[in-house]
Amino acid sequence: MAEDNSYESMLCVKPEVHVYRIPPRASNRGYRAADWKLDEPAWSGRMKITAKGKIAYIKLEDRNTGELFAQAPVEQYPGCAVEAVTDSSRYFVIRIEDGNGRHAFIGLGFADRGDSFDFNVALQDHFKWVKQEGELAKLEATQSTAPKLDLSFKEGQTIKISIGNIKKKDAGGAKTRPMGGGLLPPPPGAKAGGIVPPPGGQQTVPAVQANTAPLLDFGSPISATPPSSDMWGDFTAAGSNSCKDTVKSGWVQFS
Numbered sequence: 001m002a003e004d005n006s007y008e009s010m011l012c013v014k015p016e017v018h019v020y021r022i023p024p025r026a027s028n029r030g031y032r033a034a035d036w037k038l039d040e041p042a043w044s045g046r047m048k049i050t051a052k053g054k055i056a057y058i059k060l061e062d063r064n065t066g067e068l069f070a071q072a073p074v075e076q077y078p079g080c081a082v083e084a085v086t087d088s089s090r091y092f093v094i095r096i097e098d099g100n101g102r103h104a105f106i107g108l109g110f111a112d113r114g115d116s117f118d119f120n121v122a123l124q125d126h127f128k129w130v131k132q133e134g135e136l137a138k139l140e141a142t143q144s145t146a147p148k149l150d151l152s153f154k155e156g157q158t159i160k161i162s163i164g165n166i167k168k169k170d171a172g173g174a175k176t177r178p179m180g181g182g183l184l185p186p187p188p189g190a191k192a193g194g195i196v197p198p199p200g201g202q203q204t205v206p207a208v209q210a211n212t213a214p215l216l217d218f219g220s221p222i223s224a225t226p227p228s229s230d231m232w233g234d235f236t237a238a239g240s241n242s243c244k245d246t247v248k249s250g251w252v253q254f255s
Helices: 113-145 233-248
Strands: 009-020 043-052 055-061 068-074 082-084 091-097 103-110
Touching (some): 009 113, 043 113, 091 113
Antiparallel strands (some): 009 043, 009 103, 082 091
């Protein structure tokens, strides 16, 4: 990934910081703020932390005119450019440079503990971003050099897809729909193979009973009996008998 080194971003601004002259380090244990003259700071002003590419800059400026007092480039944090003291969280030792190769170590202090916390977090976030950018650059370089995987079909290549859990239709189990013969379905309530009884519980008497005797007697001649001239006789007899039975059973007959 190409870096734009001309762009400078602002990471943190604190309106009041103090600069102290510090004695040389006596041992490898680190710096102690108690060894400084904390009530007599050498300089007080405004602090800015900016970033240009991968490098962060701690700039000490005059709070009124904005004139630069000192600058400390930071290429790594934690590192030799910024070091915390061992006896306080509000004081640091920074390495300033004048641009001509000369450098010096000075003490930097904050009046409020929250300002020192923001100073620390701003540097940590910047170099965390630098680390992530470096990992992404390495990943892109690895992917660019690795051979690309060709997943396209070759000429004449086919694939077979197996789909399970699909039930085949039973050809013999298919129900055949009856062909319409012009017959209407039976009325509701009718029993299969029967005739709907008349209302009132009365049973009808067949008008003509079939004479089956001639069918069984093959030897005797069939007598030709003329049909009765009164075609309503049987119905009248049946009706009169049923009416009499109704009267005898205690029901009132309405005419």
